[in-house]
Amino acid sequence: MSNFHSKILLFGEYSIVAGGKGLAIPYTAFKGQLQKATVPVQKTSKRVQASQEGLRLLGDYIKSLSKPLFNFDKEAFSKDMRQGMFFDSDIPQGFGLGSSGALIAALYHRYVLNRTAINVDGISQESMDLLAKLKQHFAQIENYFHGQSSGVDPLICYLDAALLMKSKTALVTTSVPANNPSGKFTLFLYNTYLKRQTGPLVEWFVAELKKEAYSSLINKDLKPLNDACIDAFLLGDGPTLWQHIKVLSALQQECFVPMIPTQVQNAWMEGLRTGIYYLKICGAGGGGFMIGMTDNFLQTQKLLGAENLKVIIAT
Numbered sequence: 001m002s003n004f005h006s007k008i009l010l011f012g013e014y015s016i017v018a019g020g021k022g023l024a025i026p027y028t029a030f031k032g033q034l035q036k037a038t039v040p041v042q043k044t045s046k047r048v049q050a051s052q053e054g055l056r057l058l059g060d061y062i063k064s065l066s067k068p069l070f071n072f073d074k075e076a077f078s079k080d081m082r083q084g085m086f087f088d089s090d091i092p093q094g095f096g097l098g099s100s101g102a103l104i105a106a107l108y109h110r111y112v113l114n115r116t117a118i119n120v121d122g123i124s125q126e127s128m129d130l131l132a133k134l135k136q137h138f139a140q141i142e143n144y145f146h147g148q149s150s151g152v153d154p155l156i157c158y159l160d161a162a163l164l165m166k167s168k169t170a171l172v173t174t175s176v177p178a179n180n181p182s183g184k185f186t187l188f189l190y191n192t193y194l195k196r197q198t199g200p201l202v203e204w205f206v207a208e209l210k211k212e213a214y215s216s217l218i219n220k221d222l223k224p225l226n227d228a229c230i231d232a233f234l235l236g237d238g239p240t241l242w243q244h245i246k247v248l249s250a251l252q253q254e255c256f257v258p259m260i261p262t263q264v265q266n267a268w269m270e271g272l273r274t275g276i277y278y279l280k281i282c283g284a285g286g287g288g289f290m291i292g293m294t295d296n297f298l299q300t301q302k303l304l305g306a307e308n309l310k311v312i313i314a315t
Contacts, residue, residue, distance in 0.1 A: 002109055005028045005030065006157070007097065007157055008025055009096070009282065010025055010187075011023045011233065013281050014205050015218065017205060020223035021166055025163075025176055026160045031091065032088060032090070032091055035087075036084050037085075048086045051089075052085070062144075068140065072113075073111045077111050092288070095288035096288040097289065098153040100145045100153070104153075105138075105155075105157035108158060109158065116133070118134065131173070134151075135155050135171065161173045162174050162176050164230070176234065179313045181314055184315075185239075185294070186293065186313075187292070187293050187311075187314075188293070188311050189310040189312060190279060190309060191309070194287030194288065195287055196288050198283070201285060217255055221251060225248050232244055242295060249280055252281060253268060256285060258286065259286050261287055267304060270303065276296055278292065279292045280292070
């Protein structure tokens with residue numbers, strides 16, 4: 001069965017909510033796939049049993065949709081469930097890396113009939129329309145996990161391609177620079193080991209956005225800076241991206257206080273003080289992983305702990 005990788009919202013956290021751009025990429029360090037247990041359910045591990053129960057509940061939800069946007073093969077799904085199917089995944093849950101997105105992508109790939117083929121390298125209007133259609137399909141399933149979802153996470157996991165979100169509705173696939181192990185700059189994940197809840201943080205942001213001063217800060221400062229980060233990253237311009245992320249880290253420290261856990265604040269400020277690395281939130285923030293950039297990865301490992309870091313890409 002096919003593997004589906006995790007994803008990272010590299011840039012665009014919260015600026016997307018305010019109508020700005022976003023860039024999300026697949027992240028191959030973690031993955032998941034549908035499997036069938038080789039022993040009876042009562043003899044499987046608690047992890048497998050929990051996955052099987054979660055799959056059953058998600059399947060029940062999909063079957064209960066009054067107006068599904070896709071044709072789900074209920075019989076095949078039920079048969080595989082009786083044979084002990086589970087989602088074998090090492091994607092951390094509640095850390096913003098798309099654990100539910102990968103699961104949804106795997107289910108869609110296996111059980112949705114008459115799936116539409118899509119050219120992930122195309123930026124034509126037809127391709128954009130197909131992306132929007134798929135996004136709606138995934139959102140309908142993802143609502144099970146998050147109440148009201150965009151469908152972007154499972155779309156990235158399904159396509160295994162980077163997505164540039166030009167607005168809330170305009171999506172295009174894009175290519176990202178190749179990893180350069182000898183490059184001067186490194187983008188990395190910093191593990192906070194804290195699970196987070198997305199909903200309350202998004203609600204806080206939406207409420208703050210109604211205040212004129214905060215809205216002005218987001219629209220005049222954060223969104224243009226975020227767009228500049230995306231442009232520099234896609235061009236493979238490490239020095240320019242380094243300068244932008246330095247400013248972005250300081251700005252997020254000012255306007256995203258609830259999204260930066262107390263346990264992370266010292267590390268965040270140490271980066272700003274020393275200039276050895278800079279941290280920014282990943283997705284909703286509040287825990288999970290943070291994203292960092294450094295021009296001295298060895299020194300950053302010493303400061304933050306090598307076991308807490310995972311390389312995203314070097315440039």
